[in-house]
Amino acid sequence: MEARPRERDGRGGTVLLVEDSDAVRAVVANMLESGGLTVLQATGGEEALALVRQGGAPIDLLLTDIVMPEMSGVELADRLERERPDVRILFMTGYAEEAVVNEGILGKHRECIGKPFTREQITTRVRKILSS
Secondary structure (H helix, E strand, O other): OOOOOOOOOOOOOEEEEEOOOHHHHHHHHHHHHHOOOEEEEEOOHHHHHHHHHHOOOOOOEEEEEOOOOOOOHHHHHHHHHHHOOOOEEEEEEOOOHHHHHHHOOOEOOEEEEEOOOOHHHHHHHHHHHHHO
């Protein structure tokens, strides 16, 4: 799969999607790809880090579920930021976004979106993040 370069308006670019549910991951990947993004998929944190270390396409955004077995999305984000400090992160959660804000995991280059979301909501949010 050839990566689409990121445009100034947030179109294009490469998203590393990390979600342990196969069904959810497939739906979200389809949403992002139909929005013109290149999507690399991983089922968990270790697989995601291996993809990053393989090189290949630059990763513009990590889109990860927060609650996953073995390695949480927050731990994954922390580890990825050590290797790629400029990567942007968008957490997905089925919990109330307010709970995530209260946990103090958001900040520079880190945002959150609640599940479920529509194709328009996720693509608009990703484009906004990538264009900033």
